[in-house]
Amino acid sequence: xxxxxxxxxxEWFDNVFEPFFNAxxxxxxxxxLKYISGFDSVDNEDEPNINYYNINTKIDDDKIRVQIKNRxxxxxxxxxxxxxxxxxxxxxxxxxxxxKFKPHAGELGDIHHLLSAYLFTDxxxxxxxxxxxxxxxxxNHNIILKNNKNIxxxxxxxxxxxxxxxxxxxxxxxxxxxxxxxxxxxxxxxLRMSLCTDDPLMFHLSDDxxxxxxxxxxxxxxxxxGDLLExxxxxYLIGDSKLRINLKNRYxxxxxxxxxx
Numbered sequence: 001x002x003x004x005x006x007x008x009x010x011e012w013f014d015n016v017f018e019p020f021f022n023a024x025x026x027x028x029x030x031x032x033l034k035y036i037s038g039f040d041s042v043d044n045e046d047e048p049n050i051n052y053y054n055i056n057t058k059i060d061d062d063k064i065r066v067q068i069k070n071r072x073x074x075x076x077x078x079x080x081x082x083x084x085x086x087x088x089x090x091x092x093x094x095x096x097x098x099x100k101f102k103p104h105a106g107e108l109g110d111i112h113h114l115l116s117a118y119l120f121t122d123x124x125x126x127x128x129x130x131x132x133x134x135x136x137x138x139x140n141h142n143i144i145l146k147n148n149k150n151i152x153x154x155x156x157x158x159x160x161x162x163x164x165x166x167x168x169x170x171x172x173x174x175x176x177x178x179x180x181x182x183x184x185x186x187x188x189x190x191l192r193m194s195l196c197t198d199d200p201l202m203f204h205l206s207d208d209x210x211x212x213x214x215x216x217x218x219x220x221x222x223x224x225x226g227d228l229l230e231x232x233x234x235x236y237l238i239g240d241s242k243l244r245i246n247l248k249n250r251y252x253x254x255x256x257x258x259x260x261x
Contacts, residue, residue: 005074009083017087024095037239038100039088040125045077046108077109078116085120100240102165106130108175114153123163123238125196128171128181130154130164136180144185158190163238167198169213184221187231194235 023029067074081103088101105117107126117124128136132150135143148154157164164186172178186193195217200209214231217223223231 005068009075013083013087017091020091021094033095033097036099038102038122039084041080041084041103045104045113077113081116081120107171111150111153114150118153118156118162123165125165125198127157127164127166127193128176130157130186130191131182133176136176136182139179141185144182161192163234164191164193165196165235165238166193167196167213169203169216170198173203178220183217187227192234192237194231194238
């Protein structure tokens with residue numbers, strides 16, 4: 001019975017990606033691929049996750065059977081991320097083009113979502129959970145860094161320059177207030193972060209939602225114009241654009257901060 005559910009999951013992914021595979025060798029469809037640069041994942045990563053692992057870190061089939069019996073989704077966030085990576089990798093291998101994988105991660109879900117994204121993606125949308133929710137309520141930066149239970153993931157994301165496209169206005173409405181986002185800490189530590197929009201029709205008031213995000217960041221976190229330029233530059237780096245902005249590096253400051261982790 002479990003295998004039947006997994007077969008259906010694979011069939012679903014086949015239905016989604018088969019048109020892309022076919023378009024690679026079809027001149028009339030190939031132009032369609034030029035307008036696609038990457039893939040996101042499901043928007044709400046806060047769906048309940050069942051701990052399928054037993055004490056030996058092996059998947060517990062009994063827990064999966066309980067989910068199926070209760071007519072609930074038996075698949076975890078990590079399973080979806082792995083399969084998306086697998087199919088995108090196949091598409092890249094046959095298309096001679098690099099499609100990026102940039103899923104929603106680290107906004108509302110468990111910490112293992114950030115780990116899965118670290119292993120299988122190019123960059124992520126969001127990432128505020130690199131500072132865990134409990135410690136985010138403090139205002140003192142030293143206390144936050146000292147007590148952040150997600151500090152290892154934060155270190156890995158900074159060290160390997162994993163891109164994070166953050167949407168503070170959306171976060172403020174949905175999960176954390178501006179005072180608990182601590183974008184200034186993430187930025188000063190050297191996280192490759194940029195600003196983006198999320199559900200602009202719901203949360204923004206003008207026809208230029210990106211400008212709203214940058215205005216908020218400048219005014220609330222006291223970002224300088226140079227900081228804003230670096231955020232813009234990071235968006236190009238995350239998007240793998242050839243356009244770059246020459247900026248002075250902040251390696252000395254960031255190395256000192258990293259030593260405190």
